[in-house]
Amino acid sequence: MSDLSITKSENSFRLEDFEYDLPLELIAQEPLLERTKSRLLRLDKNSGELQHCLFEDLVRLLSASDTLVLNNTKVIPARLIAKRHSGGMIKLLLLKQIGSSPRVWQALVTPIKRLRPGEKLTVATDTGKTFDISVLDIEIGFDGFKRLVVDLGQPENVWKLLNQAGYAPLPPYIQRHYDKEPAPEEAAPKNISRESDLSRYQTVYAKEPGAVAAPTAGLHFNEPLIESLKRRGIDVQYLTLHVGAGTFKPIESSLEEHKIEPENFSISEQTAAAINRAKKEKRRIIAVGTTSLRALETAGESGQVAAVENGVTHLFVKPGYQFRVADGLITNFHLSKSSLLVLVAAFAGREKILHAYAEAIEKKYRFYSYGDAMLIL
Secondary structure: OOOOOOOOOOOOOOHHHHOOOOOHHHEOOOOOOOHHHOEEEEEOOOOOOEEEEEHHHHHHHOOOOOEEEEEOEEEOOOEEEEEEOOOOEEEEEEEEEOOOOOOEEEEEEEOOOOOOOOOEEEEEOOOOOEEEEEEEEEEEOOOOOEEEEEEOOOHHHHHHHHHHHOEOOOOOOOOOHHHOOOOOOOOOOOOOOHHHHHHHOOOOOOOEEEEOOOOHHHHHOOHHHHHHHHHHOOEEEEEEEOOOHHHHOEOOOOOOOOOOOOEEEEEOHHHHHHHHHHHHOOOOEEEEOHHHHHHHHHHOOOOOOOOEEEEEEOOOOOOOOOOOOOOEEEEEOOOOOEHHHHHHHHHHOHHHHHHHHHHHHHOOOOEOOOOOEEEEO
């Protein structure tokens, strides 16, 4: 683990400088029953001062003049468990639709060995109903790894397949019984069903389908909290960035060589105008999640946020980046040596972030997607 006391210039960081040790028991395996009861670690990015709060305290922690920007992407049930005719289990994570037809998708697959174009796979629902899908091709993805191109069947059946047999695209560090073959009785947590994950791995304001990972900072909001923020005078605005599976990908080389997989985003005229008006009036813009921040910074490259329809971003924010739009950030705790940890370190300072993470570990905060949150102002 890196020495948290080391001070470096902005341009001399190595990947190892964004490494920390996390006890496995602090990786949240299930969400809290009440979204707003998550813990919230407030970090003052100027002084480094820390304050331990609950997420529902956000109403008093923000100012009435703030503008809060949330990502309203909707997570699709992108994980499928299929069987080969030989009986072997295949796990698929749908990544993106190919072309205009909803039936053809690119997917990450394990195991991919021995799969061949033309092979038929069967996906079963909890009730025993089955859907047939087929392998169209194997191609090399953005990251250099093999990906499957699959045909999910007739367009009118695709959403039936996903809604009836698809699982929430939980990250690999969250264990579920259906990830095992055969599913062991002791697989934890036993009380989490496919339906409950589909509901909880989704923000309450999700609107635009297309994400294959949740914008997890938004999971802590419920509708009463959003209404309380509005009553306080906080301007709540929405954009859309369809989160891809690359959000969980660790950096495997150097910071200079790492590339972010492109993600689609849109910002409406209304949202862009509200943000630009707030910036002109010197009011704070608080991004909810790294996805919202990356979309804002991409669209605000000129200093003014542009309305964007079907835009693409592969912005990798790292130390030395000059933030043009975001003044504050609400975010979860991120994986060691990940691009998201690098982003929050660029936003608040590496030493302050690693100190905050060390404090969170000592106080036994819950980490990662179903875990607790930070407010950086």
